[in-house]
Amino acid sequence: MSAPLHGPAMAGLRAEPRDTLPLDQLPARQWAIVHDVPMPHAGLGRAVAIRLMELGFVPGERVCIVRQGPGQGGPLAVRVGHTTFALRRHEAAYIQVMPARA
């Protein structure tokens, strides 16, 4: 891994909201900490947000885009915990992250 590992994972819980950005805008190979997965009130969005949390995208968890899919707007391969998931950009946008400082 190119990015060094930083501090306890739970540190992200006390982050300043102004530093956050949606996961799809995080530069590739930069580690970040999940800040929040805002919950839409109903519908498919809610189901997807719940599923993302169940897969490990909970506040405080370290994430990293390990690979961008080919082409403009291609999918993202996101590392969370010990698993890599393929997410489309609009799915990744549910997840608010705070980049880890280098």
Place this chain on the structure above:
Amino acid sequence: MTEAITAILPERIALLGNPNCGKTALFNLLTGSRQKVANYAGVTVERKEGTLHTAEGRHVTVLDLPGAYSLNALSGDEAVTREVITGQRDTLPELLVCVADATNLRLHLRLVLEARALGLPMVVVLNKMDRVKKLGLTIDRAALERELGVPVVGAVSVQAHGARELQAFLDRPLAPHRPPTWKNATAETVRATQYEAHRIFKLAVQEPAVDADPSAKIDRAIMHPVWGFVILAIVLFATFMAVFSLGDVLNGYIEDAFGWLAGLVETHMADGLLRGLLVEGIIGGIGGVIVFLPQILILFLFILALEDSGYLPRAAFLLDQPMSKAGLSGRSFIPLLSSFACAIPGIMATRTISDPRDRLATILIAPLMACSARIPVYTLIIAALFPGEPLAAALTMVGLYALGVVCAMAVAWVMKRGHRSRSTLLMELPSYQWPDLRSLAIGLWERAMIFLRRVGTIILALTIVMWALYTIPSPRAQTGASELENSLAGEIGHALQHVFAPIGFNAHISIALVPGMAAREVVVSALGTAYAMEGDEDQVGAQLEARIATGWSTATKLSLLIWMVFAPQCLSTFIIVRRETNSWKQMWLMGGYLFALAYLASLITYHMASWLTA
């Protein structure tokens, strides 16, 4: 709690686990060939049940539940899993065996906690224990048992005695339990469960400083935006090369065996109706179909191995963007690849596509992927078209496959036009692993049995019917006409000529297409029967190619090839589309557009080719 608990030993257990936890390999190890595959009532989710022997030799029924990330179901598969273990469907299992990948407890512990909350008697199986040491992990099993409050056993589902601990555990009496309770999750409960899983994970698992899993390194090549596609092209090329070259060799042996059998019957039986039925009907017909078993199995071997190794999700990742141009997502890749073997498992595999419009589009284009039943017809006609020209034959074959794919993408594009929804991908890219040989063998065995059952029932029956139609004289028989023209088959073929003559099909082809509706491969055996009846009675099978080569015009051969690319054939596909979409309308839509496409394309091909070769 009272002490007077009657010792109840488990007799019905269910395997629950995340996708990629090695649950199916464990199920295969436990049950071997003692498996039964069916469907859950009213839904198209596969129900796999088997019998295992405990350490003391008792028989226990095992239900292999569909893999689920969570009981908050997103897919039909996950919904069935929840319904079974909450007692809303099927018989409630007496013991829940929750299988977790020991090398990915961070993800899998959450489902264990969710299942534990139901209150059923439960045991946790830490699978893939062999990889734990390799990856430098240490798991404190005592701490896990203490924190989870349920027994934990280890397993290696890819080793011969890898399930011993579980088998011994099943001879222990069950703890009493209350009826399972389940509540819909809220964001708060999901978060709380996840944090609890993390707490237990930190207590019980020690990770090495450096990740020893080679997956990330492998992905650097496999998922590379350029090399990834090169590798994918090589993998697909190798797969189809193996199907055709290796399959061809094996087919030769089967062909020889059937030829020998036909010869044996002919030398030992007096000429007559029964000998005709045996040689022309059954041996000629069945032999013509069964020779393609090796090709079907080789294709399935590659698909199963690629899926098990973790490669296919990566391929889907690479193809997500290109497929989004046609309005689909990478999720459609695996169902469409399976459709090259057979549209039925392919259409069933679309259940993993959560977006309904994407799923429908994938179902409707799946029949355009050249399924293995088309191989016999393609092979026969191409061989007749280019005798002694293997390169031209191979290129034509590739062209037919490509034509199907290109048209499928075009159809998907048209169908999804104006409905550009934001399809979901959300797909795990699991760690690479060597495919489990036992699971591969069982998977192939299942496919072989499905095919042979088809051959032994539908295809055998149709073959006999076709032979009879060719043998029984028509009531309007005329003197002077050939035996064939006077048969019932000749009558039917003549009637069908009104439809098919414009696209260059003769009476033999027209009538062969009728049983071809039940199973495409039968087109070959029906033609075999027709030409065997027509003259040289001692020539079956291999001679068909020669008869077609000289008997049909080039335009007719090309027209039939194009017809086979598009034509809606095989009733099983209609039935599965009706069942999967739960709609007659969609079924007729599929049939209608494919028929129109096939007729139009064949019409153009026939007239263009006739004009060019005139």
